[in-house]
């Protein structure tokens with residue numbers, strides 16, 4: 465292919481793709497699947513890659529005949545020269561054949577977008593793999609999390625946006641200094657499906673500007689979780705802003721005291737991290753409560769502060785107890801004894817997977833009119 469004459473292909477943006485002569489473009493792989501098909505002429509198996517590529521102005525299907533053996537990861541940016549354009553079910557799509565050159569490219573080479581070019585969308589309109597839109601919304605919440613990417617650690621910002629039409633979760637690999645409550649215009653993000661729900665992803669090409677306060681109603685008007693039965697939330701597949709209430713009917717493992725790797729924060733077993741080998745673990749506390757409201761059940765995943773506040777058991781108290789009774793499963797029993805039968809109202813986000821409805825709480829409070837946790841009794845037990 466290198467000996468071929470310079471390609472006479474038209475440089476295009478994907479939103480302008482029409483069936484016609486070969487085209488060249490730079491795009492990111494947003495979805496990719498490798499499979500084998502049987503060639504009609506000789507019955508031989510032949511590998512193909514297919515999926516979606518996007519340059520921020522449009523997203524199109526691609527088929528890559530006889531692709532390289534190496535994995536092509538989702539998110540890779542590729543320079544594609546002389547792709548064939550075909551029409552399938554009324555939509556233009558591209559095929560990479562033996563005439564096409566495909567090479568890695570840098571994110572900075574993707575087309576520059578400007579605000580005027582981007583169609584305006586509301587959160588309710590957003591459907592994966594939509595992108596290249598602009599969105600005005602308020603930041604409901606945002607927090608930074610340190611995640612392992614190969615051997616290094618990077619900061620990932622995640623949170624929730626609301627605009628009055630709906631609520632959507634977002635993640636960003638770049639720090640846009642977002643603050644809770646502020647009104648922002650966001651462009652150049654893309655959507656993917658996370659836990660069966662659309663999520664907005666911001667990367668190095670995304671743009672964020674602050675909007676005047678008056679552009680959007682105050683946060684409390686844009687975002688208030690609605691209260692529904694557990695059966696209803698499960699039928700709807702969860703949501704970004706849910707409120708539910710129920711009684712604790714079970715506590716699932718892993719709950720109680722455990723240890724994390726100091727480097728990658730993974731849970732470790734017997735002092736061994738799967739990434740880092742023998743390490744000195746850092747103690748942590750968590751609980752997975754099964755709530756039931758008569759219509760259905762949900763698993764509520766509590767981190768350390770939430771576990772401490774609902775159970776009255778602090779991490780320090782658990783470690784203290786472990787010094788005298790060195791069996792960590794005793795902590796799970798204590799959680800059980802403390803929480804079984806108690807009633808809670810939870811607000812947060814929820815999703816449905818093979819195990820049913822799971823809730824990540826923003827707040828968890830005793831349901832009014834039910835018995836409050838008895839911290840004194842617990843302290844006596846620990847003493």
Ligand SMILES: [Zn+2]
Nearest residue numbers: 725728737740
């Ligand atoms: Zn580790």
